[in-house]
Amino acid sequence: MLGFLTRRLAGAFLVLLLVSVLSFGIIWLVPGDPAAVFLDAGATPDQVERLRRELGLDKPLAMQVVEWYSRILKGDLGRSILLSRGVTEAIIERLPVTLSLAGISLVLSVVAGVAAGMVAATKHGQPVDQAVMAGALFGLSIPEFWLGLVLIVVFAVQLGVLPTGGFVPPTESITGWIRSITLPAIALAVVHMGFIARMTRAALLEVLSQDFIRTADSKGLTRLHILLRHGLPNALIPILTVTGIVAGSLLGGTVIIEQVFSIPGVGRLIIGAILSRDFPVIQGGLLFVALVYLTINLLVDICYAIVDPRVRLE
Amino acid sequence: MTAEAVLDLSHPPSKPFRETLARLLGHRSFVIGGFLVLIVLIIALTADLIAPFDPLRNAARVRLRAPDSVYWFGTDHFGRDILSRVIHGARISLIIGGATVLMTGLFGTLIGAVAGFFRPLDNPIMRLMDALMAFPAILLALTVAAVLGASVVNVIIALSIATAPHTARIVRASVLVIRELEFVEAARALGASEARILLRHVLVNALGPLIVRLTYVFAIAILAEAALSFIGVGPPPPAPSFGNIIANGRDFMVVAPWITIFPGLAIIVTVLGLNLLGDGLRDVLDPRMKV
Numbered sequence: 001m002l003g004f005l006t007r008r009l010a011g012a013f014l015v016l017l018l019v020s021v022l023s024f025g026i027i028w029l030v031p032g033d034p035a036a037v038f039l040d041a042g043a044t045p046d047q048v049e050r051l052r053r054e055l056g057l058d059k060p061l062a063m064q065v066v067e068w069y070s071r072i073l074k075g076d077l078g079r080s081i082l083l084s085r086g087v088t089e090a091i092i093e094r095l096p097v098t099l100s101l102a103g104i105s106l107v108l109s110v111v112a113g114v115a116a117g118m119v120a121a122t123k124h125g126q127p128v129d130q131a132v133m134a135g136a137l138f139g140l141s142i143p144e145f146w147l148g149l150v151l152i153v154v155f156a157v158q159l160g161v162l163p164t165g166g167f168v169p170p171t172e173s174i175t176g177w178i179r180s181i182t183l184p185a186i187a188l189a190v191v192h193m194g195f196i197a198r199m200t201r202a203a204l205l206e207v208l209s210q211d212f213i214r215t216a217d218s219k220g221l222t223r224l225h226i227l228l229r230h231g232l233p234n235a236l237i238p239i240l241t242v243t244g245i246v247a248g249s250l251l252g253g254t255v256i257i258e259q260v261f262s263i264p265g266v267g268r269l270i271i272g273a274i275l276s277r278d279f280p281v282i283q284g285g286l287l288f289v290a291l292v293y294l295t296i297n298l299l300v301d302i303c304y305a306i307v308d309p310r311v312r313l314e
Numbered sequence: 315m316t317a318e319a320v321l322d323l324s325h326p327p328s329k330p331f332r333e334t335l336a337r338l339l340g341h342r343s344f345v346i347g348g349f350l351v352l353i354v355l356i357i358a359l360t361a362d363l364i365a366p367f368d369p370l371r372n373a374a375r376v377r378l379r380a381p382d383s384v385y386w387f388g389t390d391h392f393g394r395d396i397l398s399r400v401i402h403g404a405r406i407s408l409i410i411g412g413a414t415v416l417m418t419g420l421f422g423t424l425i426g427a428v429a430g431f432f433r434p435l436d437n438p439i440m441r442l443m444d445a446l447m448a449f450p451a452i453l454l455a456l457t458v459a460a461v462l463g464a465s466v467v468n469v470i471i472a473l474s475i476a477t478a479p480h481t482a483r484i485v486r487a488s489v490l491v492i493r494e495l496e497f498v499e500a501a502r503a504l505g506a507s508e509a510r511i512l513l514r515h516v517l518v519n520a521l522g523p524l525i526v527r528l529t530y531v532f533a534i535a536i537l538a539e540a541a542l543s544f545i546g547v548g549p550p551p552p553a554p555s556f557g558n559i560i561a562n563g564r565d566f567m568v569v570a571p572w573i574t575i576f577p578g579l580a581i582i583v584t585v586l587g588l589n590l591l592g593d594g595l596r597d598v599l600d601p602r603m604k605v
Contacts, residue, residue, distance in 0.1 A: 011441075018445035029461045137593070141533070141585040143540050146560055146578035149567055157568050252450025256541050270453070271545060274460040282457060290448040 004305050004312040012298050016291065023287035024068045027279050033057075038081060038277045051081070055279065068283075077284030082276055087284035091266055097167055098258070098265035100177075102250045104185045109192035109250075110243055116193070117200025122227060124205060132197060139194030144253055148187035148260040155183060165262040184261045188253045192246045199242040203235035210234075236307055244300035248293045337598045344594025350587025354580075358405040367395035369402040369554045378570045388572035390562060396573055399554035400580050406555040407536050407584070410469055414535040415528050417474035422481025423517070423524060429482065430489030431512050440486065443479040451476040455538050460547040469548055473538055477531045484527050488520035522599035529592035533585045540581055556581050 027034050035051040036043065052058050056067055071078065077087035120132040156164040162183055168176035207213065208231055216226045255267030262268075266285065273281035304311045338344045357364065366386075373393035381388040387396035429439040446454070459472035492498065493516055501511050536556070542548040543557025544564075551558050556577045563573025 014441055015444045015448060018442055019448050022445055022449075026457060026461060029458065031463065137589055138582075138586060141582050141589055143537050143560075143578060143581050143585075145541055145544050146574070146581065149560070149564065149574055150578070153567050153571050248450055252452040255450070255453050255456070256545065259545060271456070274457055275546060277460075282461075286449060286453070286457060289450060289453060290445075293448050293450065 001305065001312055005302070008298065008301055012294055016294055019290045019294070020069070020072060020287055021065070023283050023290065024065065026283060026286065027057075030277075030279075034277070034279055038279065054079075054081070072287065077287065078280035080273070080278055080281045082273070082278040082281070087281050090269055090281070091285065091288050094264060094266045094269055096169070097263060098254050098267060100170070101181055101184055101188070101258070101263065101265060102247070102254050104181055105188040105192070105250055105253075106243075106247055108185055108189040109196055109246060112189070113193040113196025114200045114239060116197040118204060118227065118232070120197065120201040121204035121208065121231075122223070129201075133201070136194035136197040139190045140198075142190060144187055144191055145256045145260050147190060148184060148257055151183045151187055152261070165260075167261075167263045167265075180263075184257045184263060187260070188250060188257050191253070192250065196239070196242055196246060200235065200239055203238035204231055207231050207234040237304060240300055240303055240307070244297050247296045247300075251289055251293060334598060338594060341594040341598060343590045344598070347587045347590025347592070347594055350583055351591055354404055354584045354587065355408065357401055358408045361402045361405045365395075365398035365401040367398040369394065369398040370552050371395070378566065380570070381572055387576040388570065390559075390570070390573045391566055396559065396576055399559050400556070400577050403554045403556045403559055403577060404580065404584070406466070406549060406553060407539055407557075407581075410466060410473070410539045410549070410555070411532045411535040413470045414473040414477065415532050417470060418477045418481050418531050419524065419528050421474065422478040422527075423485050425478065426482035426485025426487075427489055427512060427517060427520075430486035431493060431508075431516065436486075440483070443482050446475070446479040447483075449476075451534070452538055452541055456542060456545060456547060459542055464547050464550050466549045466553075469539060469542055472542070473535050476538070477534060481524070481527050481531065484523050485520055488523050489516055492516045492519050526592055526596045526600050529588055529595055533588035533592065536581060536585050536588070556584075 030037055033048065033052070035048050035055060035057060039048055039051060049058075056064050059067070075088060077091070079085065080087055080090060083090060116132050116136065120129045123129045152164050155162045162179055166180055168180045170177040204227075208227075213226060213230055216230050221230075254265060255270060257263070258265045258267040259271050266288070269281065270285035270289075272278070273285060301311075371394060373389070376385065376389050376393040377391055379385050379389040379393070385395050385397065387400060389395055390399075425439060425443070429436045429443075449457075455469075455472040455476040457472075458475055459469050462468040462471065489512075498511060498515055501515050506515075539548060539555060540557035540560065543555050544561045546561065548557050548561075549555050551562070559577040560574050563570065563577075566573055
């Protein structure tokens with residue numbers, strides 16, 4: 001297990017190193033001078049020069065990279081030009097909002113997706129299976145942000161049962177928080193539910209076709225017992241993989257959904273920065289999101305190693 | 315098309331293409347998906363002929379008109395006909411999706427093939443792909459498109475950068491398996507160059523999973539283009555891409571929901587068709603991935 005952990009951590013560190021270069025390097029994609037791009041055409045050469053110095057763009061490239069690394073190793077992601085405050089603080093402040101949204105969507109999509117996949121697998125080939133799979137595929141084909149808009153019109157505008165947007169922290173009001181997060185969480189979860197349902201069904205069908213299931217069946221165990229004690233545990237690895245993928249995809253999804261529902265999370269911070277060319281926030285935000293994604297995947301891999309001893313030895 | 319099929323000399327030469335086509339046409343998902351995609355394709359190709367109005371024509375008299383017998387999908391706040399905009403939107407969205415598929419197919423295959431075939435390059439290349447995949451695809455595409463500047467070409471570049479790494483990983487995985495098979499050894503023994511082996515023997519047999527992946531890339535590109543346009547970094551307005559029409563309708567969701575609803579439904583039909591097509595192709599071309 002220790003050997004597995006060391007290898008896995010070393011690999012993740014290497015990737016993180018590349019990720020940080022890419023996050024920083026996004027500024028090299030800017031056609032022309034990033035400082036001028038931020039300030040627009042009306043700025044005086046003086047203003048542009050001052051911003052260039054503030055962003056460190058006046059220094060040689062190698063120097064910029066060294067400074068970037070020495071900063072991020074201390075957890076300092078730089079200063080936002082627009083908000084004139086630290087990027088790290090701005091992200092930390094908005095993180096609970098995004099995490100609560102992504103977390104609830106993850107729970108929703110895993111619970112509903114695994115349940116739907118199990119139903120479909122046990123009723124393989126029957127109308128229930130076909131209906132569930134058709135529903136899953138349909139869910140996969142809906143644009144999240146469009147579903148969000150439709151939910152707002154139906155539940156917030158027409159029926160008036162839920163707010164159109166905004167965010168209430170749970171510390172302020174638990175019911176307010178649940179009400180503010182219901183629609184965005186559903187909009188995010190629908191796509192991922194479909195994905196998880198398809199994967200769960202496939203994994204279970206594979207397991208249920210094996211000999212030990214037939215043995216369990218001939219021992220006279222109930223179908224539910226077989227499904228929960230013999231089927232599901234053996235289908236866990238693929239389900240775990242999918243959950244890791246979904247967690248990453250949810251991170252991307254929150255970026256758009258926060259914009260639809262005016263939720264002040266990390267995604268909205270990054271979108272704002274992207275639209276106003278606030279480069280330190282873009283760079284820091286990209287690096288931060290990728291770090292979260294890599295951490296989730298590391299945790300998923302460690303879970304594999306715990307669930308399946310073969311993984312440790314590979 | 316498996317390696318065994320290639321090696322199997324006991325049967326008279328079969329017609330693999332025709333057989334595969336027959337199996338595809340017997341597959342329900344493939345047929346339904348193909349039908350949907352074909353319809354969208356025909357609409358996109360004949361947009362100039364079938365759109366009842368000019369998609370960019372402003373008409374103040376008919377602003378925010380609800381769907382009726384003249385304006386089937388209603389009109390927007392400039393009095394532009396939503397049906398005509400959706401029809402032309404299909405064209406822009408399919409161009410962006412198709413170009414992304416081409417770019418991703420080209421670069422994903424190239425990168426994956428090199429990584430899988432020339433072993434010393436494998437680790438550095440794939441770690442770089444891992445790094446690119448550590449960013450959520452939609453966030454990466456958004457950032458690249460915004461930084462490069464909103465245009466159709468930049469959207470295609472952004473979507474390709476976001477989808478190529480995963481494609482490369484799939485091609486590499488196939489190449490790693492195929493390069494160890496006996497017919498590759500045979501080709502090498504016969505004196506074929508490495509480039510010829512890679513192109514004529516290895517890549518040809520890796521096509522199945524690649525085609526399946528690219529079908530899903532097409533679906534992902536359509537969805538992502540809409541999201542990019544919604545945020546405001548897609549093809550610049552007034553171009554009627556699916557995403558632009560929805561973004562336009564957002565401020566009128568309450569008084570004129572049809573502006574938003576119809577392009578969304580158009581996206582769903584297109585993406586559903588592509589996903590069904592992908593499922594059918596996967597079952598027939600790449601049975602190991604069967605879901």
